[in-house]
Amino acid sequence: MKPRARRFAWIGAGLVAVVAASALILNAFRSNLVFFFTPSQVYAHEAPQSRTFRIGGLVQQGSLERVPGTLTVHFKVTDTAATVPVTYTGLLPDLFKEGKGVVAQGTMGPDGAFHATQVLAKHDANYMPPEAQAAIDAAHGHAGAMSMPSLHEARAQ
């Protein structure tokens, strides 16, 4: 091959590789985005029925119940306007407490409860998970503001 033809071959091969990679990445991206909904949105049936999503808010005081003899817990997540019942089986993170912020990932069950596969709590006792804060602020109708540094999220799955 002449140098010119070779250069075009290289460029062509590069383009094919980039297009293939972009297709792969964007497809994976589209199917793995997890959207966030507030309890009010879930209450208004805005959340998807079959797809995984996240909810956030406060763990309602007095709502935590353990199913005897198992690791299954029931609790309610509230943004102070609406509440969503949540079911989860497994170990809860250290910062999970009634009255504190929480974010859970999972799907809506036919029983109207949110079945969490993952419960996250920001690992710092002073701060709210940003999503939880946003949910409460949305319920109160103003944009929230957080000004604390990011830390890893503590999670249980």
Add this chain to the structure above:
Amino acid sequence: MIPELGHFALIVALLVAIVQSILPMVGAARRDHALMGVAVTAARAQFGLVALAFGCLMWSFATSDFSVANVAANSNTHLPLRYRLAATWGSHEGSLLLWSLMLAGWGLAVSVFSRNLPQVLRARVLAVLGMVAIGFLLFLLTTSDPFTRLFPAPPEGRDLNPLLQDPGMVAHPPMLYMGYVGFSVAFAFAIAALIGGRLDAAWARWSRPWTTVAWSFLTIGIALGSIWAYYTLGWGGWWFWDPVENASFMPWLAGTALIHSLAVTEKRGAFRSWTVLLAIVAFSLSLIGTFLVRSGVLTSVHAFATDPARGLFILAFLAVVIGSSLVLYALRAGAVGAGGAFAPLSRESLLLGNNVLLVVALASVLLGTLYPLFVDALAVGKISVGPPYFDTVFYPLMAPLLFLVGVGPVAAWRRAPLPELWTRLRWAAGVAVVAAVLGPVAMGRWKPLVALGLLLAAWIAAATFAALAHRLRHAPQRTLAAKLGANAPAWYGMLLAHLGVAVFVAGVTLVKGYEIERDVRLDVGQSVVVAGDTYTFRGVTAVPGPNYDALVATIDVTRANREVTTLHPQKRTFRASGQAMTEASIERGIGGDHYVSLGEPITGSGASGAWAVRIYVKPFVDWIWGGCLLMALGGFTAVADRRYRLARARRAEPAAALAAST
């Protein structure tokens, strides 16, 4: 007095940095030796001043001087000394001061180990480092002063976040920053070369050891963070694709690409402008990582909007650094030239493949990390991109890259005919296939993905030995020792690092394929069998720690009635903050870990009742970090190469004047 001294030292350091960035640059343009000479003195003075400031802050932490706001917010008199010292970089301000200290340290190293560089180049490199230092010192002094006083001083500090009270906090941030900031040297070399208009093999040879050392530190830093995440909090994971982790991983990917591209530029003169671009990208990603972690955007983009000074400063600094270097690149790279031609199958083309795959992988991580921030900033909703995205994208990209790792070292420069490659690698291919078939069977269950992972790991390991065997067989020397001695340390370093990749891949594959995670409820005296081992819960006792109260569980592990080990996971409650922390207990082994962590008490007060317990079996998990350690060792070995260190004798030949480095 001491905090004021530190503050003063920082101000003087800023002035010195200004001098360091202007005078040598002017001197280099005018070929004025006196002005260029300022660079070395200024770089050393700057290190002295920043080190003094850092020492002052550390002193304030060591003596618990709560009149300093930073100390009051991040320390406590009951904190053990090592964590009081580590708390120096536990806060936003302190970690930026550590950044500046590392930068000054790299500047000092360049000033000491660059006596063999042309004076013009050395002056420009140090001047560019001075400019970066101006940015960070200004940031510290204007928005994040670590020495701000509190009046009246509180009697007791608020305590270091319990999450950070860990040996990992002592070692992980300095190592990580060493690597992060180290790319500033590669960046400074690239910018200096662009200004001078000379990007040749000699430039690549000077730049290589610095890049490799920075990359090795970054590798160790990331691995330490991963180990820390593994045993802390009882998550038991070693990588979460968390934005904070991605922020350190992106410079690593760019740095890996840069190391390989520099090799081509040094040996063959090719990829020059690409190499320069990668050096700029690697350092820019270090800055972006700092921006992501330090501006608060990861917590919430609104944090950025409410406390805009810090975020805006870093953003503006990013724009200036990245923008001006890219403009310089656009103006100068065209004059650089292309370098030697090569065949579609040659070591050059294989390294090109390496670079393309690494950069695409980098782009995918960048997309997954930044996209949620954009969506949030545009207020169109809140989304998160979880591990499934990164897993789906990363494995298909890494598989061909790992295949190339085996081929590259045995391929010849310029042209590497397929039959020749096959002759050199057929045994390695055989070994890889055997490992892929038998490995999963030996682990008890055949899984296609495990087979693929083991195929690639064994392929890399066997091909690395094949490369060694080929070299030794064709060496003209008689004895084995002479044959071994004939190869450069850089070459052995490369083999060692590739072997590290093989070990890493084997570890990841086996832990992903065969890990067992079980959450169980255990009464005192109750047992559960996981993976053939019996875990018996013996109850919980209260044990006070230095600044926390711990509940320590005892769990006996037996196999076929023979004792394997006894594990003591803890639940700690920190007195200053009241915050709870889970401390996992791990029995480590080369074949895998037994990992137990405590959840919460389910019945009773905790000491006598049932507990939620998490039991993990992690086969070969320690190979992951062992592999990283080998990669870093490979990097350090490569830098020991004589051709980087010594060339005083050959100074008459300018292109051969080599950078000294250790």
